[in-house]
Amino acid sequence: MASATSTGKPVSTLDSHLGFWLRYVSNYVSACFEKSVEAAGVSISEWVALRTLYSKTDSTPADLMCELGMTKGAISKILASLEKKELLRRETSLVDRRAQQISLTRKAKNLVPKLAALADQNDEKFFGHMSPQQRMDLIAIMQEITCVHGLKEIPVK
Amino acid sequence: MASATSTGKPVSTLDSHLGFWLRYVSNYVSACFEKSVEAAGVSISEWVALRTLYSKTDSTPADLMCELGMTKGAISKILASLEKKELLRRETSLVDRRAQQISLTRKAKNLVPKLAALADQNDEKFFGHMSPQQRMDLIAIMQEITCVHGLKEIPVK
DNA sequence: TATTGTTATACTCTATAACTATA
């Protein structure tokens, strides 16, 4: 697993790190999911934005900025792309004319459940061989790491 | 956790998927590691290439292509960058003058153990609160997923 | 013809920062 240096200390291998394995598996799982939502016409970032807006109506770009952990420039581009696909509308807020109110179109409201089903299927594909308990345990472990390190935003990167 | 559609089916949330959590944690862990190796002057892809070459001397770009799961164009750029940093040499193979023999410089051989230590530290930082048994179990779970799905190359992406 | 590696090109995703308009 590890070779030795002249000082006798072992040089750890790539695969001795849990971080390596998480990234290894995660990249495959995400790449596969990306492919499946792309067939539905959206990117992963767009899916995350859509699913967030589906639950939280009347969000502003600033809200999304916080929730997705991205810069306002990046959010602006995602929203422009979704608007172009007729999945959302942006209207100037009546309260503060600098701000925007985002709302999903009917098309988007019909699409989100389908995308959620794709996410379910993707999870089944990769983790379906594990017991429900094992999967819940794993989620709990990931959540614990999130807590321990104070991670906050949804990482779209 | 999930809202209901007009047909009564629940629309799963982002955080109900194990894939979401793996990506969430993995992105943070990798981003942190990236930052730490960048301070040492290399990217994650370059670290992976260096660590691979450290164990497997006399590799060719074609070998790396398979092992890192990247195209030859990408490998070529990584090798050019590492050569520019004086971390490796590329010499025409005596056997087949189309191929190259890659060898690490002394500078690289001194650097790799330091980078490996950074990887160790990164793992400690994020998973140090878990028991050795729990960490080994997690790695085993990731390896099992790898096996079940026939994943092969080291994902550098 | 097939293979090894390089290079030109393009694309995706994101950040930074200058900018516009409101407040």
Added chain:
DNA sequence: TATAGTTATAGAGTATAACAATA
């Protein structure tokens, strides 16, 4: 002045494909 959002620019990382040299 400060804030919300847009846009221009840049950079990282990778893929595709045309290319040169060699087999």
